[in-house]
Amino acid sequence: MAGVFTVEQLRPIKDGMTISRDAKMGQTTAVTFFSLGKDTSISQERYDVTSIYIGAKGTADFLIGDQAKKEPVSDGDCLIIPGGTLCGVETATGTVYTEIIIKKETNMNSIVKSGEVMKLKDLISYEEGSIANLDVVSNSTMKFVLMAFDEGTGLTPHRAPGNAIIFALEGKATIGYEGKDYTLSAGENFRFDKNGLHSVTAQGKFKMALLLVLE
Structure with a gap:
């Protein structure tokens, strides 16, 4: 696949459903497109490695850490979660986003703050x-x-x-x-x-x- 697209086109929001689609970019770096329907969620879980989330459509609350701190992610936002951190997602309106799981140790720019939403x-x-x-x-x-x-x-x-x-x-x-x-x-x-x-x-x-x- 090559050409112009939106993540929403590849993985449109469906009522009551949570759907994921592998972007097939590679094995070491896993890239997945997600859509969550209105009032759906993904329970908190932990990855041992760094994960990146990029909002594409709608708004989702990412639930971070043992206290499930809410960080809203919408179009053009980015959230980086360090390995070993609990993270879940919930949305009241429906959302589409890209998840990037980095399976090797990374170098991160000092201006980037893990666990905080950035535009x-x-x-x-x-x-x-x-x-x-x-x-x-x-x-x-x-x-x-x-x-x-x-x-x-x-x-x-x-x-x-x-x-x-x-x-x-x-x-x-x-x-x-x-x-x-x-x-x-x-x-x-x-x-x-x-x-x-x-x-x-x-x-x-x-x-x-x-x-x-x-x-």
Whole structure:
């Protein structure tokens, strides 16, 4: 699969149901799309490794720790849960999100606070005439990075050494992929395969997150 999509399209909300779909990105980094129907929940559980949650549609309360502290996650929000921490989810309205389970020790940017909801687009600023990069979490098998493209900037065609998903956070861009152009807007995603030839050209200012799985 390659092209523009939304997580909601891949895993639409169904009343009374909790549904998950493996994104098939790799084995060491597990990426899963989740949808929870109105008034549904997932009981608290513990992963031994770091997990990342990225809101795509609706709002969910993540229940963190022994006291089940509530952290609301909605569109464009990110929540990082350290290994060994109890975490569950409940929603009154329905929600869609991406879960990333990182099965190896990670390097985390010092500006990131585990257990606190962050608005991804607010973590990185535009720099005049430039492309800004900020690594959020990384290890030898994955990288989750933010990028801010000032107007008139872009990435020339290149190939990445792993499967990847772009999360468009703000603005609009043209994604060139294997000889075809796609328009990507805030709230949409783009999937490209390992070694797929791709480029990014900002239409005005543009911010995105990139999940690259190196397997």
